[in-house]
Amino acid sequence: MTEILVSEVGPRDGLQSIDRVMPLEAKKRWIAAEAAAGVREIEVGSFVPAALLPQMADTAELVSFAKEIGGLATVTLVPNAKGAQFAAEAGVDAMSIPFSMSETHSIKNVRKDHPAMLEEIAAASSIAREAGIHFSVGLSTAFGCTMEGAVGEDQVVHLAEKAVEAGAQELSLSDTTGYADPAQVRRLVRRVRAAVGEDLLTTLHLHNTRGLGLANVVAGLEEGITTFDASLGGLGGCPFAPGASGNLVTEDLVLMLNSMGLKTGIDLEKLLDVRAIIEEALPGEPLYGFTPDAGPMLDYAERSAA
């Protein structure tokens, strides 16, 4: 049975996209409950200045908490080398730095062009390497940009190679904008892996802005991708608001993968129960997904044991 890693990014990608701050205790309950449901990797926060993203101010405390949970890999986002230093001090298992394939987006977002970002990545990767921490680069806007439109595949492949030269041990092809289509996913995954080698871990971070999230997962599976990011309840993205993230919904992803007979190790019923923690901590916050309402198929147990 093929093992698939579903990496939960809700506590970071979900929470940083909404204005309200989830209390630390609720975040802890969320992380603990997902781990108990069988989730083996969670991005718990981001080491950004608290003045910029107060939602992420408790990231170091969450890392300490998550590290105590057996069998769980604790990941944080780091925007730059300074963030990498904080992550190393906190003792994360892995850190991920976003690198926007659209230079317009990169300059607008972090005020760095591509050469400047590559320097930052190299500096951050040195910190990670010295601390023995897994280092991932998120190739954001890899499938298109709301400012530039199309992002050339040649450019993505070239920047992917540069990111590996700068120290990336993992590349996460990220559909930040919900632009990816399944043919593009197959093409770009194949091209990037051909360029950087099959031995380097390539993963997918997909959004569901246009409803193509799971279709793109299928395309990724066809290309041999075995790690996918998702956010519980699709938190933090209204798929009906242009520009919003529309994160892939963890519950639907797990239903699909388990039904296909792929091994995620995640108990769907327990995962569905985790929603109550978010609903209680952030009342009224919209949560998404089809599985929470439709429920699994009658023969779900047979399928997932297949």
Next chain:
Amino acid sequence: MTEILVSEVGPRDGLQSIDRVMPLEAKKRWIAAEAAAGVREIEVGSFVPAALLPQMADTAELVSFAKEIGGLATVTLVPNAKGAQFAAEAGVDAMSIPFSMSETHSIKNVRKDHPAMLEEIAAASSIAREAGIHFSVGLSTAFGCTMEGAVGEDQVVHLAEKAVEAGAQELSLSDTTGYADPAQVRRLVRRVRAAVGEDLLTTLHLHNTRGLGLANVVAGLEEGITTFDASLGGLGGCPFAPGASGNLVTEDLVLMLNSMGLKTGIDLEKLLDVRAIIEEALPGEPLYGFTPDAGPMLDYAERSAA
């Protein structure tokens, strides 16, 4: 460029699932507008007794109307040989008869076990053949049944062969219940085609009850399927109500296929405008889809011209 036929089933599958009756003139506007957007096949209604489904009472008039539209194939559902006779008299281009793979569902739904349904199919196909009308059998509940749970793949393959012996010129593998997963779609399509031959047209009728509709389309594309049913606005199915149909949304399907560089011949902007006709004729009726709200990607035109 691979040509894909998107077959619109909303005027039948969508409208028969809601209680209100759409006025004939609105149905005509809908059909004409979709044809003008480039849709080449529409299931306009069903030849069932008006006492059972008053929503479908004007099917013969719609067939007359749709036949006058150039380049459009006019399809109707027929539940039995009697319906086939009406369809032949109306002069449809194609008729489709549902054949439930779950015998429990078949008996409950049309009070016929499998042998009785196969007799009905043979009788209907004779009528179609004599009239020179394309004859399709919809293998409903092929991916699972809300009453029986799993429906054996051996059984589906066996009944598919029987349907072809009874005169089917096309088999539509139908996920009536929203149970299909992408691995199952690939497996079942491959097995059915191996059994009945690649020359026989095999198509997919998918639902989106659990959000896997487009993921299952990708699986079907991988297996060489080139015809997919969909319903404008996902009309007639609330994907959040267990047991409801949750039809695949035509707009999202077309966005995905066109973005992939597949040739549907459908103009997405014109298709999106068709929703206004339904909204006006059935005020308050829920319509679904991501594309209507998110809009196409900035580089959509480049992608679809690829």
